[in-house]
Amino acid sequence: MGARHEERRRQIAEALLAIIDRHGLDAVSLRDVAAEAEVSLGAVQHYFRSKDEMLLFALDYISERGTERIQRNLGQGERPPRAIVRDILAELVPADDQRRAELRIATAFTARSLVSPNLADHLRTGYAALHDVLALLIRHAQDAGEMPAALDPERTAATLFALAEGLGTHVLIGHRDPQGALAILDEHLDRLAATAR
Amino acid sequence: MGARHEERRRQIAEALLAIIDRHGLDAVSLRDVAAEAEVSLGAVQHYFRSKDEMLLFALDYISERGTERIQRNLGQGERPPRAIVRDILAELVPADDQRRAELRIATAFTARSLVSPNLADHLRTGYAALHDVLALLIRHAQDAGEMPAALDPERTAATLFALAEGLGTHVLIGHRDPQGALAILDEHLDRLAATAR
Structure with missing residues (x-):
């Protein structure tokens, strides 16, 4: 995996953790994660669907x-x-x-x-x-x-x-x-x- | 609490446990519990809303x-x-x-x-x-x-x-x-x- 891919992955993971920590797991959507990480929905879906x-x-x-x-x-x-x-x-x-x-x-x-x-x-x-x-x-x-x-x-x-x-x-x-x-x-x-x- | 109230409570609780056991907690609605217990939605709402x-x-x-x-x-x-x-x-x-x-x-x-x-x-x-x-x-x-x-x-x-x-x-x-x-x-x-x- 390239460094850029790794950085993107880290960015999305941190956004996901931050949202779950604030609102719990039930409330999280893929769209929320994309918004928090400031990436596109497609970028998020590359990691999980x-x-x-x-x-x-x-x-x-x-x-x-x-x-x-x-x-x-x-x-x-x-x-x-x-x-x-x-x-x-x-x-x-x-x-x-x-x-x-x-x-x-x-x-x-x-x-x-x-x-x-x-x-x-x-x-x-x-x-x-x-x-x-x-x-x-x-x-x-x-x-x-x-x-x-x-x-x-x-x-x-x-x-x-x-x-x-x-x-x-x-x-x-x-x-x-x-x-x-x-x-x-x-x-x-x-x-x-x-x-x- | 009367015996009838206790029996109703038990009936609803058993229905609830059965549904959670089959489908997990996320999927349960008050309506499902009423249907499983064969009581009205109102009867269920007497116990939880x-x-x-x-x-x-x-x-x-x-x-x-x-x-x-x-x-x-x-x-x-x-x-x-x-x-x-x-x-x-x-x-x-x-x-x-x-x-x-x-x-x-x-x-x-x-x-x-x-x-x-x-x-x-x-x-x-x-x-x-x-x-x-x-x-x-x-x-x-x-x-x-x-x-x-x-x-x-x-x-x-x-x-x-x-x-x-x-x-x-x-x-x-x-x-x-x-x-x-x-x-x-x-x-x-x-x-x-x-x-x-």
């Missing part, structure tokens, strides 16, 4: 942004595997406005995927990939002596993923604040590290 | 059903507090068709509450109440020697609630099966009981 495609586009974009944030952290010197696990899990907790907007979209996507098999497939693929990365990093953390060898990496990854997912939902609806949620996550990680079994 | 009110009505109804299921369990002899904690958390995991339908609606409600402050308030009240019940039961479990006294009841309740919430989402989207999710929950409860600190 329906609401489901629009949502897929937004989800892919925010996944990329999340991955980039994690990779930026990785770039800052040697980062131990357990810290990377924590970085990834913390991405699921809306601790700032950008992540909050992203997780609102992810929640809309989840709700919609319950009545759209196509979206559900896409979602499951992403979840399975995230689970596998977590399980792999937990194995690295065990090899590095940061986590007890007795822990089952798959089970531990599944538990951490579900905990972070639930904390994300609780912060998003205002049941808990981001700092409290991250403290719960850290306590759970510490408790795992202290497990003797 | 807008989509948000409809969702509130459905959520209240499924909360009541969940509470009734838990109370039925309680009625079966002496039930230790830790088992009640487990009953409540398991309600958040869609292990059968009824619960699955209920949790789909709860997810739609969550997504919608992100753009509707009125719904968000309602949701937060319910979440806070559930958290308080869990924290209270954990204190009882500690008094009964079922859980270590060193655990902070509030923190433990918050962690268990978030874990069950996340597991529920993971089952709902098909990332995990219900048995696997309940096994993770039970393992976490066992691990808590074994905590020495």
